Amino acid sequence: xxxxxxxxxxxxxxxxxxxxxxxxxxxxxxxxxxxxxxxxxxxxxxxxxxxxxxxxxxxxxxxxxxxxxxxxxxxxxxxxxxxxxxxxxxxxxxxxxxxxxxxxxxxxxxxxxxxxxxxxxxxxxxxxxxxxxxxxxxxxxxxxxxxxxxxxxxxxxxxxxxxxxxxxxxxxxxxxxxxxxxxxxxxxxxxxxxxxxxxxxxxxxxxxxxxxxxxxxxxxxxxxxxxxxxxxxxxxxxxxxxx
Amino acid sequence: xxxxxxxxxxxxxxxxxxxxxxxxxxxxxxxxxxxxxxxxxxxxxxxxxxxxxxxxxxxxxxxxxxxxxxxxxxxxxxxxxxxxxxxxxxxxxxxxx
Numbered sequence: 001x002x003x004x005x006x007x008x009x010x011x012x013x014x015x016x017x018x019x020x021x022x023x024x025x026x027x028x029x030x031x032x033x034x035x036x037x038x039x040x041x042x043x044x045x046x047x048x049x050x051x052x053x054x055x056x057x058x059x060x061x062x063x064x065x066x067x068x069x070x071x072x073x074x075x076x077x078x079x080x081x082x083x084x085x086x087x088x089x090x091x092x093x094x095x096x097x098x099x100x101x102x103x104x105x106x107x108x109x110x111x112x113x114x115x116x117x118x119x120x121x122x123x124x125x126x127x128x129x130x131x132x133x134x135x136x137x138x139x140x141x142x143x144x145x146x147x148x149x150x151x152x153x154x155x156x157x158x159x160x161x162x163x164x165x166x167x168x169x170x171x172x173x174x175x176x177x178x179x180x181x182x183x184x185x186x187x188x189x190x191x192x193x194x195x196x197x198x199x200x201x202x203x204x205x206x207x208x209x210x211x212x213x214x215x216x217x218x219x220x221x222x223x224x225x226x227x228x229x230x231x232x233x234x235x236x237x238x239x240x241x242x243x
Numbered sequence: 244x245x246x247x248x249x250x251x252x253x254x255x256x257x258x259x260x261x262x263x264x265x266x267x268x269x270x271x272x273x274x275x276x277x278x279x280x281x282x283x284x285x286x287x288x289x290x291x292x293x294x295x296x297x298x299x300x301x302x303x304x305x306x307x308x309x310x311x312x313x314x315x316x317x318x319x320x321x322x323x324x325x326x327x328x329x330x331x332x333x334x335x336x337x338x339x340x
Binding site: 027028031032049053056057060061062063066070074080083084085087088091092093094095096097098099100101102103105113114117118120122125126129171172173174177178179180181182183184185186187188189190193194195196199200202203204205206207208211212216219220223224225226227228229230231232234235236239 | 246247248249250251252253254255257258259260261262263264265266267268269270275277278279280281282283284285286287288289290291292293294295296297298299300302306309310313314317318322323325326329330333334337338
């Protein structure tokens with residue numbers, strides 16, 4: 001692709017340019033995830049959490065689906081360890097993210113790595129993987145994107161918690177379906193990788209089956225495991241990337 | 244701090260462990276087998292596909308149209324253009340059909 005060649009031949013960009021490129025890459029992520037964060041803030045207050053607790057969850061957990069599960073369980077006087085276990089289960093896919101992306105963080109200091117893992121959300125991982133497949137990831141670029149997303153995520157939660165009752169008609173605005181569209185875009189972005197289509201099909205079908213027969217959130221880990229197993233089983237020599 | 248705050252802190256620690264855990268396990272090995280490397284390269288497509296696929300179960304014709312059109316745009320354009328196209332199709336169909 002011409003754009004990639006241009007980046008390589010012009011050499012490294014300034015730290016400032018890298019930072020703002022990271023922020024720019026974060027904009028569609030924020031557009032797609034903010035409604036979800038707004039909704040989380042509104043539902044958290046609906047379920048009896050204070051606005052502070054809602055914001056505190058977004059600040060410390062920073063993972064939309066698991067936060068939703070958390071507030072759902074808070075409303076049902078369930079044992080605390082079970083709530084923590086449920087959040088852990090929903091977030092378990094991040095184990096795979098850190099295993100995959102860790103190879104590309106190793107040239108950073110230990111504290112930068114520790115902070116980088118805190119910011120490792122689905123879209124952050126996807127963007128970092130995309131960039132890592134052609135060059136080293138500049139830390140300033142990664143943190144520009146991650147911190148921008150983090151701040152917007154928390155601001156949206158706070159707005160949702162304080163003014164959630166004012167959202168007119170979430171369905172007409174399509175808010176509930178923006179994330180699947182966004183994630184589809186990320187999946188499509190990896191289509192040049194070896195075995196992309198078989199992996200996507202196997203993971204997709206397996207996750208739907210697991211969703212029906214095992215239930216959420218296990219469909220994510222089980223479906224992903226099916227696709228990853230395929231890549232593990234097929235001999236590496238048979239896995240060719242598309243030009 | 245109330246009881247709920249402590250549960251949130253525990254959940255946050257559990258979440259951080261998932262975000263750093265895969266790396267901590269993998270960094271114990273000196274070399275990575277080519278098959279493991281192929282498996283790691285499959286992680287983005289495999290995990291993210293599971294975040295999209297179950298939404299097909301609840302999707303009606305409007306949602307499917309948004310996914311198909313945004314998917315087609317993704318073949319040519321970038322993430323931003325595919326996302327805007329999908330969102331626009333969804334909002335238009337939900338409000339005018």
